[in-house]
Amino acid sequence: MAQLQYHVVAAERVLDQAQRRVLRGQSVPAHEKVVSIFEPHVDVIVKANGETQFGHKVFLSAGRSSLIFDVVVPRGNPADSSMATTMMKRHVEICGQPPKQAAFDGGFASQSNVAQIKALGVGDVAFSKRRGLEVLEMVKSSRVYRVLRNSRAGVEGVISYLKRAFGLGRCDWRTFSSFRAYVMGSVIAANLVTIALAATG
Incomplete structure (x- = not known):
């Protein structure tokens, strides 16, 4: 049940950020973004060459x-x-x-x-x-x-x-x-x- 609830909340956040970015043209701060429903801990890491990568800095x-x-x-x-x-x-x-x-x-x-x-x-x-x-x-x-x-x-x-x-x-x-x-x-x-x-x- 807890896992189902998590996925419901995560899906709602994904829909919210999609509406903000695509329909309203807003910029969503990195700490508010859901970049992976299955790996929610990952961060957005932008490399110097412009390619966006996900994970954590070490x-x-x-x-x-x-x-x-x-x-x-x-x-x-x-x-x-x-x-x-x-x-x-x-x-x-x-x-x-x-x-x-x-x-x-x-x-x-x-x-x-x-x-x-x-x-x-x-x-x-x-x-x-x-x-x-x-x-x-x-x-x-x-x-x-x-x-x-x-x-x-x-x-x-x-x-x-x-x-x-x-x-x-x-x-x-x-x-x-x-x-x-x-x-x-x-x-x-x-x-x-x-x-x-x-x-x-």
């Missing part, structure tokens, strides 16, 4: 060892730039101290993020795309910027590895908590393999 922190030491799966579709300071604060909490240097994807770049992250005690903060930032605002030299930018590119390899070898590219587990558990399971498995390879290599 934010990862990794070190030079390629071990992933933090994972955040937020609800909604937060801008990357809004998560930079949050991720660094979590790093400080997890590790007990800030790193000397940090590198981020270009989407995290902003003037305020540089200031806030450096205020946490991080010496050099590099973004792969500068987005109006001067190199010396972020780091102590152009050489340091290149090194950090290249190390961040290495993290892309870790993400590719998670997708290719541990199924992180697609999750078909239902409910948000299951999705999050799937992500965590993939990360733990990848870390264990990384540790094992380092121990035997």
Whole structure:
């Protein structure tokens, strides 16, 4: 009975948003949209190339060892730039101290993020795309910027590895908590393999 009631309510919401968008020409906010009756937890994620994708964003922190030491799966579709300071604060909490240097994807770049992250005690903060930032605002030299930018590119390899070898590219587990558990399971498995390879290599 509860499942039937859920589908009735979901169908009513779908009809309402269709009327608002198609008949009234209104824009329906992302958090009000029903994008899947069967997977109600999914969020609308718009990629830079204009293709709309559905699911959840996953934010990862990794070190030079390629071990992933933090994972955040937020609800909604937060801008990357809004998560930079949050991720660094979590790093400080997890590790007990800030790193000397940090590198981020270009989407995290902003003037305020540089200031806030450096205020946490991080010496050099590099973004792969500068987005109006001067190199010396972020780091102590152009050489340091290149090194950090290249190390961040290495993290892309870790993400590719998670997708290719541990199924992180697609999750078909239902409910948000299951999705999050799937992500965590993939990360733990990848870390264990990384540790094992380092121990035997």
